[in-house]
Amino acid sequence: MKALCWHGTNDIRCDTVDDPTIEDARDVIIKVTSCAICGSDLHLMDGLMPTMKSGDVLGHEFMGEVVEVGSPDHKLKIGDRIVVPFNINCGECRMCKMGLYSVCQRSNRNGEMAVKQFGYPTAGLFGYSHLTGGYWGGQAEYVRVPMADVAPMVVPEGMTDDDVLFLTDIFPTGYQGAEQCEIKGGETVAVWGAGPVGYFAIQSAKILGAERIIAIETVPERIALARKAGATHIIDFKTEDVFERIKEITHGEGADAVIDAVGMEADAAHGQGGIISAIKEKVVPLQREYVLASAIRAVRPGGVVSVPGVYGGPVAVDMGSIVQKGLTMRSGQTHVKRYLEPLTKLIQEGKVDMTSLVSHKSTDLREGPDLYKAFKEKTDGCTKVVFNLA
Template identity: 50%
Template sequence: MTDTMEALTWQGEQDVRVNEVPRPEIVEPTDAILEITATAICGSDLHLYNGYMPAMEEGDVIGHEPMGEVIEVGSEVERLEVGDRVVVPFTISCGSCWFCEEDMYSLCDESNPNAEMAREEMGHSPAGLFGFSHMLGGFDGGQAEYLRVPYADVGPVKIDSGLSDEEVLFLSDIFPTGYMAAENADIEDGDTVAVWGCGPVGQFAIQSAWMLGADRVIAIDRIPERLDMASYHGDADIVNYENDDVYDRLMDMTRGRGPDRCIDAVGTEAHGTGLTGVTDRVKQGAKLQDDRPYVLREAIQCCRKGGTLSVPGVYLGRANVPFGALMNKAITVKTGQTHVQRYLDPLLEKIEDGEIDPSFVVTHEGSLSDAPDLYEKFNEKEDGCIKAVLTP
């Protein structure tokens, strides 16, 4: 067995490459080492790919949606054994700090070794994340042949059934993220839920909105394949924002009241239309704002008075939003990286019970060597690419 492995590395803006890198080893007695059997490209990986994520370094191993087989465990690991098949959450959590004990795993106080860097930017540090930047720990990601998993007793969920990798892989991130987004929206029976963005997280937010009692779900995007998936698999009404004014259309669909619950599943790289969209890109390029909050602004304008806005879409820094509308309309806002560990067991049960088959979202598959090409396709919305799974 060699001391190196193949991994996808970040080399700069829109430049990812498969390189030979050191193979991970046990560092702490609470670590485990996985041989990766499947890993996925996430929409938030595109923030790294397009150069928007701060504190990236050339050669960083990326990816945060992995699963595989345990091949080595540290001396203090009790829940996992060599040979176990597991899915790994993208959030790294210690399990014993105040936030972890309150089931707020993405806010773990102990897992980010670069917490001071994050505190300077945000006031406090969230949890460390796999493959996501040095501000959030600088941990190697899972788009690789092997992965070191810190706090191995806290994160991974064992898969003891015969479910395929693609049926369970998305427990690592996008299924819990979509579910938490719907949960944060405080959906009640009879509610109309509007979801901006029909990428993978948006697709699972749509599915989860139905699970939590929505009466109607409206999906907003411009990519035909995504809208088709939202309609066919998600039973959602669709709005193509390139063909319709979203505010006017939503007011027509809700008799002028607006959606009860709004979900921004887009985040920092929102594609705006007209002058406002151009202005966002200019401001971002001139460093006058870090994000393009077109969707966030639109959701605030569209949400009914006293409604709820849930934001699973990743934002990175400063954004100009209509806070006056938010306050005067008494809109509740809930956000956050996903507390993945909170959802693993109940969502795995939904998969095992046949309530949902998450593999519906997969459109492309490939080996690790295909990753650079698949990143480009996913980024450019080419070839109907909605979700790509890699098998290292």
């Protein structure tokens, strides 16, 4: 089969690889009908995540049709169209029973590597390094889905791939990022990054009742998307002082909550903070901290810092500000399964825009390497890439 594979930093290729096979009674094999390139995939492309191996199949935003099941009495049946969350869940461990699906204790077959890195195992993820299980991803013609009786959702009748594809990751991730802000109605929420996750975080904050939503961005296409999603104010971080503008917009009070929807792919923005961050990158192998530092500074005392943006290693955090301002910080990979049903209902009710984000579509994985490059470099107005394979 064809698949998009990682071969090193900035080296993504469309390879011919072996078709997946059933390995366990709980497995299913799906024929991928749609998949997408995620901003988190760029972390892999840039070499920012450890334990990648040449030839690893990429992709964690995918869905498709079940073509083989591991057991005759499997919960899923041949012909079912399913959405596959990016994290794999056993459904049996304490974390899964608590609804903390992203930290499932049994699905990461390389859990001992996560223990060395983080102290405890984390969930297995599709297409996202051997630290998270080394499972092949979904930017491919076929995928083996382990523990498929737990996390995947059968697509409701009448819903298209375009309606539900982003339930695999970025819509639940943006929603969880907004939900973590403890929005009760009338708040000011500032969102760093109006890429795919930021786009859904803005829509989600609006749905949850935020009164003012400030998007911090500089790419024109993403600024337009932020406005369409419901941002009431835009700050261009390359031409404006983000902290001073947020104080101005909030009449000196600061944002009630802030969302770092960028993570370790942050650009070193103009200004002293960006310069310091860029210097640190050269001297110490830390991940890019500028957005997180900027968000912590801009939130009001007693506010919430929500971090759906991905970090994979050490980051210098201003604990002085967190302690002295009495901040609450909330983060984590997304507990996708928790959100599938309620977010599907929002889509069915027409409360969420699922299509405007997509700028580039393809039916051919061989175009993948060029589309990865366009998405990374934000050229040709590229805001999101989707492959419709069937």
